[in-house]
Amino acid sequence: xxxxxxxxxxxxxxxxxxxxxxxxxxxxxxxxxxxxxxxxxxxxxxxxxxxxxxxxxxxxxxxxxxxxxxxxxxxxxxxxxxxxxxxxxxxxxxxxxxxxxxxxxxxxxxxxxxxxxxxxxxxxxxxxxxxxxxxxxxxxxxxxxxxxxxxxxxxxxxxxxxxxxxxxxxxxxxxxxxxxxxxxxxxxxxxxxxxxxxxxxxxxxxxxxxxxxxxxxxxxxxxxxxxxxxxxxxxxxxxxxxxxxxxxxxxxxxxxxxxxxxxxxxxxxxxxxxxxxxxxxxxxxxxxxxxxxxxxxxxxxxxxxxxxxxxxxxxxxxxxxxxxxxxxxxxxxxxxxxxxxxxxxxxxxxxxxxxxxxxxxxx
Numbered sequence: 001x002x003x004x005x006x007x008x009x010x011x012x013x014x015x016x017x018x019x020x021x022x023x024x025x026x027x028x029x030x031x032x033x034x035x036x037x038x039x040x041x042x043x044x045x046x047x048x049x050x051x052x053x054x055x056x057x058x059x060x061x062x063x064x065x066x067x068x069x070x071x072x073x074x075x076x077x078x079x080x081x082x083x084x085x086x087x088x089x090x091x092x093x094x095x096x097x098x099x100x101x102x103x104x105x106x107x108x109x110x111x112x113x114x115x116x117x118x119x120x121x122x123x124x125x126x127x128x129x130x131x132x133x134x135x136x137x138x139x140x141x142x143x144x145x146x147x148x149x150x151x152x153x154x155x156x157x158x159x160x161x162x163x164x165x166x167x168x169x170x171x172x173x174x175x176x177x178x179x180x181x182x183x184x185x186x187x188x189x190x191x192x193x194x195x196x197x198x199x200x201x202x203x204x205x206x207x208x209x210x211x212x213x214x215x216x217x218x219x220x221x222x223x224x225x226x227x228x229x230x231x232x233x234x235x236x237x238x239x240x241x242x243x244x245x246x247x248x249x250x251x252x253x254x255x256x257x258x259x260x261x262x263x264x265x266x267x268x269x270x271x272x273x274x275x276x277x278x279x280x281x282x283x284x285x286x287x288x289x290x291x292x293x294x295x296x297x298x299x300x301x302x303x304x305x306x307x308x309x310x311x312x313x314x315x316x317x318x319x320x321x322x323x324x325x326x327x328x329x330x331x332x333x334x335x336x337x338x339x340x341x342x343x344x345x346x347x348x349x350x351x352x353x354x355x356x357x358x359x360x361x362x363x
Contacts, residue, residue, distance in 0.1 A: 005356040008038070011107055012351040016099030017155035017280050018060045021355060022107045025068035025080070034362055036082075036091040039064050041357040043084045050086060054355065059251070059273050062086050065100045069113055070126050077108045080128040083251050094244075095252045096129050096173060096200060098283020102163050102345035105136035106145045110349065116140045130173035132199065137164045147348045154321020155280040160346035167341045170199035170287065174252060178338065180242040184297040188234040194298040195242050198291040198338055199284035201253035203238045206299055207270065214259020214268050218277035218319055221270060228275065231255055235274060250274075254285050258300055265315035265322045266304040267293055281318040287341045290314040290325040295336065 011022045021042060029035045040046070043062050044053020055062040064082040081100055083092045105123035108114045114123050121140040126133060139146040139161040149161030171178040175197040186193050194204045207214030210227055221227065235255050239247030247253065255272040262268060271278040271285055281289070293300040293314060306314065310330055316323045326342040 005358055006362050007354040007356055008042075010042075010353065010355040011110065011349060012054065013065075013103040013107060013347060013349050014156070015065070015097075015101065015103030015347045016153065016283060016345040018063050018097060018099040019056070019350065020061065020063040020065065020100065021054055022065040022067060022103060024111060025066050025078075028066060029362055037361050038357055039082055039084055039091050040089055041361045042355050045084050046087050046089050048087050055084065055086060057086060059083065059086065059276060060279070063097055063100050065104060065107070067104055067108055067111070067113070072126060074124065075126045075133065076114045076124045077104065078126045078128050079104045088249075090249055092249075092251050093129055094174060094250055096127055096132070096284050098165070098199070098287070098343070099345065101125065101127070101134060101283070102136065102165065103347040105138040105163060106147070106347050106349065109138060109140065109145050110352075116143055130170075130199075132170050132173050133168045135166050139163075145349075149346070151344060151346050153344065153346055154318070154323065156346065160348055163345050163347055165283075165343055165345055167199060167284075167287070169339075170284070170341060171338050172197055173199050173284070174201050175242050175244065178291070184295050185299060186238070186241065188237045189230070191230075191234050192299050193234065193238060194292045194295070194300065195238055195253070196288050196292045196295070196298075197242070199287045199341065200282060201242055201244060202285055202288040202292070203235065203253050203255050204289055204292045204299055205234070205255070205257055206303075207257040207259040210257065212257060212259075212270075214257055214270060215262060216270065218270070218279055221277045231272065232275065247274075254282065256281070256285065256289055258289065258303060260303055261315070261317050263317055263322065265317040266290075266306060267300060267314070268317040270319065278318070280320045281316060281323055283323075283343060283345065286316045286323045287325050287327075287343070290316055290327060290341075291338055294327065294329065
């Protein structure tokens with residue numbers, strides 16, 4: 001008897017403060033249009049509740065990871081990230097996601113793409129969306145992936161095994177360079193901003209420029225329709241100037257309001273992805289914001305007292321806690337260069353099995 005739906009092997013995992021299905025690329029359609037239709041059906045989009053799929057009615061829980069063996073020497077796996085819109089029939093593969101990235105190492109090991117190499121297995125990952133390389137260090141004691149541990153990250157209850165991730169050469173991941181407009185400061189509709197891409201295209205602005213303290217809750221900011229309209233107007237202009245084109249149907253650039261830290265960190269943030277205020281901050285978004293803090297002349301200049309030296313750790317506060325970013329920099333002909341960034345994430349396998357889509361989606 002022929003099955004009434006098509007079954008697709010899939011693991012459902014939490015990566016950092018996000019979660020979603022993880023697929024092997026060979027288990028999905030090879031043509032982009034059919035693949036995107038499958039991902040929309042898997043997540044239940046477009047629908048605000050995503051009631052007919054695995055999505056959680058939020059951009060943080062409407063994400064997909066597609067993993068395959070890499071053909072590049074020295075690279076273990078390729079990782080294609082897909083942001084599936086909740087209420088639109090849109091699959092966006094232009095941004096990265098450092099949170100879902102945290103699940104790629106464990107998934108690759110579980111699927112046999114990477115052999116276990118002792119108690120700590122490094123997984124070298126090619127981030128297809130941007131071409132960047134990251135190395136995830138996965139706990140593999142006893143010949144298996146270990147998910148239990150004592151590491152805690154803001155936005156996730158409880159503790160899990162730590163996954164340390166180091167990024168190489170993330171400057172200009174989606175845009176042409178670290179500063180895609182060629183300046184450390186631009187003005188859009190009277191709002192000063194620093195447009196930066198050190199792993200994620202971000203427009204950094206002072207909260208006070210919008211008449212905000214920067215300590216509002218995400219719910220308070222989302223309820224201010226006038227403010228959101230002004231913010232989107234800036235985003236559309238900045239996107240064009242950053243070389244991203246018309247960004248009305250893209251999730252980049254991310255918009256981040258900054259204000260003085262209040263809980264012992266270096267900077268406080270409120271980030272939009274792109275229209276709803278994030279309950280935390282994205283991994284690579286935090287890297288870009290931390291990088292902006294170090295740049296002379298940026299909108300963050302003078303807001304934070306920062307550590308000195310080529311290797312620094314910057315604590316980025318957000319609505320549900322803080323995120324510490326380790327940056328390695330050097331001065332070259334008077335210009336600051338970002339060599340690498342490191343951070344701590346956790347991940348957990350939630351379910352492993354098959355997800356079903358109707359035959360009309362993938363005959």
